[in-house]
Amino acid sequence: MRNKIKKSLIVFLSSVMVLTASACGNKKQAADTDSGSDSQQTTSQSASSEKDSSIIKDREGNDFEIPDHADKIISMAPAITQTLVDLGLGDKLVAVDKYSLSIKGVDQDLPAYDIMAPDVESISSLKPDIIFTTGMSKSGGEDPFKPITDLGLLMTSIPSASSLDDIKEDILFIGESTKTDEKAEKLVSDMESKIKDIKDKVNNDKPEKTVYFEIGESPNLVSIGNGTYLNEIIEMLGAKNIFSDQEGWVSVSDESVMSENPDIILTNVDYLEDPVSDILNRNGWDALDAVKNKQVFLIDPNASSQPNAHVVTAIEQIAKALYPETFK
Amino acid sequence: MKNAKRFIILILLCILSLTAAVGIGSIAIDPGDTLKVIAGKLFHIRFSNPVDDTIASILLKTRIPRALLAFVSGAGLAVSGVMMQSVLQNPLASSFTLGVSSGAALGASFVIVLNITFLGFLTLPVFGLTAGIITVFLSLGVAVKVDKGLHNNSIILTGMAFSMFANAMITILMSVSKENMQRLVFWQMGSFSMRTPRDFWMILPFVLIGTIIAMICSRQMDIMTLGDEQAQTSGVDVQKMKWLLLSLGAVLTGAIVSVAGVIGFVDLFTPHVARRLFGAAHKYVIPASALLGGLFMVICDLLARTVVSPLEIPVGAITAVVGAPFFIYLFLNKRERKVK
Amino acid sequence: MIHAENIRAGYGDVEILHGVSFSLKSNENISIIGPNGCGKTTLLRTLAGTLPFSGKILLDGQNVKNFKKKVLAGKVSMLSQSTQIYFNYTVYDTVMMGRYIHEKDGIFRKVSSEDKSMVQKAMEATGVDQIYNREINALSGGQLQRVLLAKVIAQDPDIILLDEPTNHLDLSYQVELIRFLKKWSKRTEKSVIGVLHDMNLAMMLTDRVLLMNHGRIEADGSCRDIFGSELLNSVYKMNVSAYMVDSLEKWKNIARR
Numbered sequence: 047m048r049n050k051i052k053k054s055l056i057v058f059l060s061s062v063m064v065l066t067a068s069a070c071g072n073k074k075q076a077a078d079t080d081s082g083s084d085s086q087q088t089t090s091q092s093a094s095s096e097k098d099s100s101i102i103k104d105r106e107g108n109d110f111e112i113p114d115h116a117d118k119i120i121s122m123a124p125a126i127t128q129t130l131v132d133l134g135l136g137d138k139l140v141a142v143d144k145y146s147l148s149i150k151g152v153d154q155d156l157p158a159y160d161i162m163a164p165d166v167e168s169i170s171s172l173k174p175d176i177i178f179t180t181g182m183s184k185s186g187g188e189d190p191f192k193p194i195t196d197l198g199l200l201m202t203s204i205p206s207a208s209s210l211d212d213i214k215e216d217i218l219f220i221g222e223s224t225k226t227d228e229k230a231e232k233l234v235s236d237m238e239s240k241i242k243d244i245k246d247k248v249n250n251d252k253p254e255k256t257v258y259f260e261i262g263e264s265p266n267l268v269s270i271g272n273g274t275y276l277n278e279i280i281e282m283l284g285a286k287n288i289f290s291d292q293e294g295w296v297s298v299s300d301e302s303v304m305s306e307n308p309d310i311i312l313t314n315v316d317y318l319e320d321p322v323s324d325i326l327n328r329n330g331w332d333a334l335d336a337v338k339n340k341q342v343f344l345i346d347p348n349a350s351s352q353p354n355a356h357v358v359t360a361i362e363q364i365a366k367a368l369y370p371e372t373f374k
Numbered sequence: 375m376k377n378a379k380r381f382i383i384l385i386l387l388c389i390l391s392l393t394a395a396v397g398i399g400s401i402a403i404d405p406g407d408t409l410k411v412i413a414g415k416l417f418h419i420r421f422s423n424p425v426d427d428t429i430a431s432i433l434l435k436t437r438i439p440r441a442l443l444a445f446v447s448g449a450g451l452a453v454s455g456v457m458m459q460s461v462l463q464n465p466l467a468s469s470f471t472l473g474v475s476s477g478a479a480l481g482a483s484f485v486i487v488l489n490i491t492f493l494g495f496l497t498l499p500v501f502g503l504t505a506g507i508i509t510v511f512l513s514l515g516v517a518v519k520v521d522k523g524l525h526n527n528s529i530i531l532t533g534m535a536f537s538m539f540a541n542a543m544i545t546i547l548m549s550v551s552k553e554n555m556q557r558l559v560f561w562q563m564g565s566f567s568m569r570t571p572r573d574f575w576m577i578l579p580f581v582l583i584g585t586i587i588a589m590i591c592s593r594q595m596d597i598m599t600l601g602d603e604q605a606q607t608s609g610v611d612v613q614k615m616k617w618l619l620l621s622l623g624a625v626l627t628g629a630i631v632s633v634a635g636v637i638g639f640v641d642l643f644t645p646h647v648a649r650r651l652f653g654a655a656h657k658y659v660i661p662a663s664a665l666l667g668g669l670f671m672v673i674c675d676l677l678a679r680t681v682v683s684p685l686e687i688p689v690g691a692i693t694a695v696v697g698a699p700f701f702i703y704l705f706l707n708k709r710e711r712k713v714k
Numbered sequence: 715m716i717h718a719e720n721i722r723a724g725y726g727d728v729e730i731l732h733g734v735s736f737s738l739k740s741n742e743n744i745s746i747i748g749p750n751g752c753g754k755t756t757l758l759r760t761l762a763g764t765l766p767f768s769g770k771i772l773l774d775g776q777n778v779k780n781f782k783k784k785v786l787a788g789k790v791s792m793l794s795q796s797t798q799i800y801f802n803y804t805v806y807d808t809v810m811m812g813r814y815i816h817e818k819d820g821i822f823r824k825v826s827s828e829d830k831s832m833v834q835k836a837m838e839a840t841g842v843d844q845i846y847n848r849e850i851n852a853l854s855g856g857q858l859q860r861v862l863l864a865k866v867i868a869q870d871p872d873i874i875l876l877d878e879p880t881n882h883l884d885l886s887y888q889v890e891l892i893r894f895l896k897k898w899s900k901r902t903e904k905s906v907i908g909v910l911h912d913m914n915l916a917m918m919l920t921d922r923v924l925l926m927n928h929g930r931i932e933a934d935g936s937c938r939d940i941f942g943s944e945l946l947n948s949v950y951k952m953n954v955s956a957y958m959v960d961s962l963e964k965w966k967n968i969a970r971r
């Protein structure tokens with residue numbers, strides 16, 4: 047009996063883990079777990095006669111009161127940290143998450159926490175004015191930041207962007223909440239004009255190329271479906287994502303990629319030294335057109351996996367991969 | 375000869391399942407095309423209308439190796455299960471019992487987390503196999519210190535302890551190295567995805583030699599099911615057999631786990647089915663389990679990659695989901711028969 | 715044929731046998747009696763080679779520790795308390811396992827006619843020939859006991875060791891079994907060493923009895939001498955003679971038949 051129960055438990059727990067891991071980054075999932083959580087606002091109820099303009103909707107749709115000043119900011123996601131640096135708020139950071147330390151403009155001596163398990167006591171002792179987090183932290187089902195909000199600190203969660211519009215709104219929101227509205231609007235308009243430039247150059251008369259975008263490497267391949275900004279980018283550039291019928295992040299079998307025989311393979315995997323070679327040398331993939339024609343390209347992992355203004359770099363790289371003659 | 379007929383049916387089923395596994399997938403491949411490609415490769419025949427390149431490549435490099443690997447892995451795990459169950463005189467024993475699966479998984483986890491590559495493609499299998507064997511020897515070694523007679527209860531207890539220890543270590547590795555968590559979780563559930571023909575050729579000798587040695591010892595295994603004392607006084611060197619067969623089972627399972635990850639249930643319940651169909655004599659149960667194990671694994675792997683295509687479910691989850699209810703059914707059936 | 719000298723043995727740190735010595739001639743049977751925990755089973759195990767011991771045991775003049783397992787099994791085999799078996803061997807197959815030491819040629823061997831006849835005779839002797847095709851995990855305790863005895867008989871060792879073989883059996887089977895063993899040992903000129911709880915049965919089976927207590931042999935003599943003696947009473951801490959006095963004559967008569 048022991049073996050059977052143990053095995054059933056292992057299977058059950060493993061299935062839960064897989065489901066949870068694959069839901070990472072899925073905005074819908076984050077929103078669902080949100081509906082049960084408490085508000086992330088400060089508990090200072092002092093003034094009921096606050097100006098209307100200081101209460102806005104945060105990225106989860108809850109009411110959010112803009113703090114008077116944002117001199118001590120904590121960011122728990124590299125994408126957000128990058129945006130803050132872009133908005134010139136890099137020196138206002140008092141703590142970040144571990145991955146943010148590698149971003150230029152971030153003080154290397156800042157305390158750095160684990161995204162999934164932040165040190166609540168240490169964070170609150172820094173007395174930040176505002177804390178930015180993403181839905182990632184909640185993907186385990188529980189909100190590791192709840193004790194912080196219970197303490198009355200101002201925290202707001204920005205769910206993973208699932209579209210380019212989401213990214214723009216995220217930037218604008220971060221700007222509004224830190225009273226750097228103008229800079230944020232400029233950042234967004236720069237993004238928009240760069241994207242427009244790229245789009246204009248795309249020749250829609252050419253036959254549509256099919257694309258496989260790999261975000262998780264062998265042997266457990268992961269790709270993107272609709273409801274992700276990467277998919278949106280691919281379609282916006284006049285190409286077709288072979289998994290656009292799937293939703294969010296999907297783990298796919300190598301056969302399904304092979305049966306679609308995509309024209310182009312893109313990867314943003316960053317654990318490997320040479321992801322492109324890994325794909326070119328994959329067992330059996332030499333039959334694919336993309337491999338035969340060496341149409342396998344690496345897209346900057348940070349630019350393509352962090353939803354902020356630098357996604358434009360990724361868009362440029364993808365465009366170049368798709369239309370090498372147009373984008374030198 | 376009831377058994378002969380059943381064996382033939384079993385072999386036919388195996389061939390059928392292999393054919394299905396090769397033909398079904400994201401692209402359906404005609405058995406005719408399959409034969410063409412195989413004939414072309416083996417006998418260097420060039421056909422007037424050859425099969426499309428992509429399909430030929432999928433067949434030769436992905437489908438066929440994968441189906442064969444699944445079959446051979448299933449066979450190996452089943453034979454390992456037979457050995458564990460007879461030696462430990464416990465029909466619920468499997469390679470989990472001795473900790474070899476967890477040990478091998480732990481070895482593989484170290485390779486993944488520490489990104490060890492100095493043995494090239496052999497790194498993962500070598501580490502996994504070695505770790506699995508070390509775990510079993512530790513279990514047996516501690517058991518024999520505690521209980522000179524190496525009685526089965528002691529072996530099972532130490533095995534479980536080491537198994538849980540290895541699992542805990544894997545969990546620690548996962549929490550310390552979150553980037554690799556997904557990969558480790560998948561490893562713990564087993565998969566034949568992205569395995570190469572080389573993996574098949576690596577496992578094949580283990581399974582062949584393991585099965586042959588098991589067959590040679592089949593009479594002794596029969597007698598050992600009577601109990602240590604009865605077996606000893608019937609002329610079987612019980613201690614020697616235990617060390618030999620348990621180590622052999624460990625090597626078999628360890629090799630397979632290192633290549634495909636942890637896949638459970640096959641080794642637990644295919645011996646039972648084999649015994650039901652062919653009687654308990656090991657000279658039939660061993661080959662029957664091997665065939666049944668291979669058949670079961672091929673079917674489960676087919677399901678793993680087609681049930682929610684293009685997604686792929688780890689095959690270890692399928693073997694459990696399919697195997698567990700089946701096993702419970704077997705168990706209940708047995709109970710009823712005894713009461714009658 | 716057996717010569718045991720100063721045997722000490724035990725389990726773990728606990729010594730059970732504190733220096734046991736005795737001898738047994740070929741074709742001689744003995745019963746071993748004594749209260750629980752006195753070391754009867756332990757002694758049997760040392761003779762069977764399944765328990766390590768210090769001291770000397772000679773079988774036909776040779777040290778038992780020097781025998782190869784298969785050869786030893788041809789000299790001595792033991793029937794111990796039967797435990798649950800979960801595997802579905804048939805009765806026939808199980809009894810055939812007793813022929814292992816006589817088998818040649820590994821797994822491709824053909825079953826010899828001698829094997830077949832020995833198995834058949836053994837099954838008839840223990841009354842399990844009618845159920846030869848039943849699976850042993852579906853048998854009652856008593857039936858299983860008889861099947862395992864048949865296996866030992868088919869194995870045909872020079873000495874059969876029996877550890878309370880009548881425990882699960884009906885009374886009639888108990889008597890039948892003891893009668894059979896007596897006849898068998900006479901016919902084959904082999905020996906039976908039986909650990910028996912029931913002194914009546916011991917008397918039926920053998921003329922000679924070893925009385926053990928606290929890991930030592932208290933007495934080694936004929937049944938007549940030991941049963942009814944004060945020593946017996948003191949070992950069992952009761953008036954055994956009075957308990958047995960009526961049965962004694964009755965059983966002696968049955969045994970002689």
